[in-house]
Amino acid sequence: MEAEDLASQWERLHLSKEESACFHVKQENINGDEKRDKYCMVGKALTEKGVNNEGFRITMSQIWRLEGWVTFKELGEQCFLIEFQKIRDKEKVLSGRPWFFDRHLLTMMEVDDKESIDALQFRFEPFWIQLHNLPLSVMTKGFGEQFAEAIGLVIRVDAEEDGRAWGRCLRVRVAVDLNKPLLRGKWLKLDDKQHWVAFKYERLQNFCFHCGVLNHKGKGCLRSHNAQQGDTQPSTQFGPWL
Structure with missing residues (x-):
């Protein structure tokens, strides 16, 4: 049972006087200097x-x-x-x-x-993510920090000392939300031209190909289960190409 479920359950109980009395910890009872x-x-x-x-x-x-x-x-x-x-x-x-x-x-x-x-709530985990198909003019540390905020908390952008990150792709380290679908990419408009920026997650292994979240695999996916109850077969919008 999750911690928040336990807390809400206790709030609904009628506690006795002894149960309601709060025990205060004395600092001298906490052992260990370090x-x-x-x-x-x-x-x-x-x-x-x-x-x-x-x-x-x-x-x-x-x-x-x-x-x-x-x-x-x-x-x-x-x-x-x-x-x-x-x-x-x-x-x-x-x-x-x-x-x-x-x-x-x-x-x-x-x-x-x-x-x-x-x-403890296990919600975020850092990943290096490659941003592909970017115009060279925006392959910089500053752009990477702004653009990657759509994925999650940006930890670091792999760039040179002058801020440029020209290369095959722009690498950003981001704290990815384990409960949300992985972003597969994002449209970018520069002047009058649009670019599809594809995302690739380094060292990514098993995850749910049905809904794209990291915290479960196919068997625990509600989207896949609900689709199987209907007339249509569940489609996989995610895959090992990520």
Whole structure:
């Protein structure tokens, strides 16, 4: 059950006097001089099937090639609490996203020890996106920052020191919303001419070809299910070409 569902359920209950009394935490009861959460993050594999815990631990440890140790604690629902010995190892993993396990996206969030694990919402994951068919005059850092806002929060534009990014495509790093369909492209009008700017997502693996979202595959797609209930076969508007 989602955290917001639990919260709304508790709001409808009639609490007793003892249940309503709020317990206040004293600062001296919080142990540890150094914040442990700085070394931790939570990772969730976006898969509709279970994850082999030992296989996950071994595979990700080998892929990341860390300097120090790393531990994995299962939290349920393909979710893990991941603790690193060294901060720079954690930063290396976060900056190297997206990561995949068995072709399923591993979405990650940093930990705040003042927040509940159940309250975490895995919604965004950074991707490098290639913008193809752009006129050379707009292949710049400034244009990339403005144009890519249609996709999501722009993290970085791959450009030279002078701001130019001339080449086969313009690369932008964007925090993609896992609950929204991937944008396949966007029309651009320069002077009197229109250009179709096609998007390609680097290191993109499994996602839903029916509705284009990253947080589920075909079996959990409501669009595909609703179409199958009718007379028409569901059409796939997305594919591996993205």
